[in-house]
Amino acid sequence: MFSIGQISTRTGVKVPTIRYYEQMGLIAAEERTEGNQRRFSQDGLERLHFIRHARDLGLSIDMIRHLLTIAPSNHAESHRIAAEHLGEVRDRIARLKRLEAELVRIKDSCDGKDECSVLSAFGDHSQCASGH
Amino acid sequence: MFSIGQISTRTGVKVPTIRYYEQMGLIAAEERTEGNQRRFSQDGLERLHFIRHARDLGLSIDMIRHLLTIAPSNHAESHRIAAEHLGEVRDRIARLKRLEAELVRIKDSCDGKDECSVLSAFGDHSQCASGH
């Protein structure tokens, strides 16, 4: 049995966040001590790992609850959710990569010079690109 | 002069969001009509483009305000902000890529089969990877 602090350090999810997840119905402590403190089993720990992982993947709390309740009995459904989400993640990567390129340009290509303001570089993709 | 709706469609920033930005002190309509409707100049349009762009890059509203007020007169400062942010963006890309790989694994490697539950795949990186 683990205390909330223990599963917190083991999963990297902060203590108040775990309590928040409990409130949201994602997780529940199997037991409480005499003094009302949460005690989690190995199962709870794994469930929290799952939640954390899924959050990292960008799934909403609703989606996760869905996965945790409906999905276990419905393989195809959870499968579908994963697949659906893949598209979104790829989109985000693509956008971020564009932005990365832009930041590199802002940082490097205008180094020290005054002609190309960072501000306008931010505002307009095509400005620095050919200029120098 | 553009109406709020016009700069909205031109920049892709929703009308209420523009008003929100105004409230946050990022942008202001140069004029108002007799009937109190906002009218933006070309400058306003560009400023909003900039804001949108910067938000896409993940800059906070505070950072953007900083860029828009302090930075224009201080090239080095805005430069520094951009550089500083590059690290964060790269981090995010790296994380998302790991997540993408994982989603692909979840989606593909367990396709149709029942042995490897999406749930446990979500919960544990290393589970599906070698299993089948």
Added chain:
DNA sequence: TATAATTCCTCTAGTCCCTAGAGGTTCAAG
């Protein structure tokens, strides 16, 4: 030009996912 449809206004409140703080109780190490 009248009227209808659309866009705009302000304001308040709600959403999502936490995070912080107050004020107090329980647990585990020494």
Added chain:
DNA sequence: CTTGAACCTCTAGGGACTAGAGGAATTATA
């Protein structure tokens, strides 16, 4: 058995929007 860390509940705040109510202005159509 004491002390200090970890725990409890509860309320409120924060960032970046988003939605809705209730009404006024603008634009397009007849």
